[in-house]
Amino acid sequence: MNEKLTVTPFGEIAIKKHREIKGRIKTLTLKREASGKWFAVFCVETPEEIPRENKGKTVGIDLGLKTFATLSDGEVIKNPRHFKKHEERLAFIQREFSKRKKGGSNRKRAKIRVAKLHEKVADTRRDFLHKITTQLVDDYSVIALEKLASQEMSEENYGKFINDAGWSKFAKMLAYKAEGAGCRVVFVDPKDTTQECSNCHKIVQKDLTERMHNCPFCGLSIDRDLNAARVILIRATPGQGGSNASGNVAIATSMKEEAHAYS
Ligand SMILES: [Zn+2]
Incomplete structure (x- = not known):
């Protein structure tokens, strides 16, 4: 795009515009690169971007092993089916690899196969996480999650620790995407989330094998x-039902910076 730029006191200068200038021009700097080319550098002021308002609902999410996530409105996000297939194949190839003689050509080939499959598993996982996090920040205005087990590793959460790598990626992606989608991610105290009754808030002890919450106090x-x-969800929304809900809320601001690595 060849245009003219008027600069006092030089008059008109022919310029090649590399990009549109958006906003109000504050300063202009003319500089000469080592190559001998001149550049006109504009510094502009743009109105602060207001995050678009998201009119979605508030949701609580329980992350699991068998199913990836269960939402407080009853929706369930399953682990993608091919995960298991890939992981089984990876375990098989890794066994094969360890059987091969060191320095042999078969071992080298096996090593490449392992690396390739690792990459595929990682890609699949990332795609899956991208898809669900985008959907969630579009659908909901507030998303409540447990503070991750790695941050607060209680005995109760020990079992969940296995899958933590996937979860922390999920949480980081969610926090980073929420910002631009007018959505807020809130982390709550994970203590007794599986034992507490969501209706009467009494503690109903159950081990990992019990798939149902049967409350003897209120009948839920x-x-x-x-x-x-x-x-x-209740812990993230103090004052909207739920005892001692306040004080458990921590907004994920500290996670945002790190989260950008996943964009
Ligand atoms: Zn109850």
Whole structure:
């Protein structure tokens, strides 16, 4: 795009515009590069971008192993089916690899196969996380999650620790995407989220094998993960039902910076 730029006191200068100038021009700097080319550098002021308002609902999410996530509104996000297939194949190739003689050509080939499959598994996981996090920040205005087990590793959460790598990526992606989508991610105290009754808030002890939450106090009988998701939601919305809900809320500001690495 060849245009003229008027600069006092030099008059008109022919310029090649590399990009549109948006906003109000504050300063102009003319500089000469080592190559001998002249550049006109504009510094502009743009109106602050107002995050678009998201009119979605508030949701609590319980992250699991068998199903990836259970939402407090009853929706369930399953782990992608090919995950398991890839992971089984990876375990098989890795066994093969370890059987090969060191320095042999078969071992080298096996090593490449392992690396390639690792890459594929990682790609699949990343694609999956991108897809669901985009959907979630578009659908909801506030998303409540448990503070990750790695941050607060209680005995209760020990079992969940296995899948933590995937979860922390999920949480970081969610926090980073939320910003631009007018959505807020809130982390709550994970203590007893599976044991507390989402209706009467009494503690109902259950081990990992019990899939249902059957409350002997108020009679509530629902899926255990759904109950946990509801407890998480209640902890994120103090004053809207739920005892001692205040004080558990921590907004994910500290995670935002790190989260940009996943964009
Ligand atoms: Zn109850």
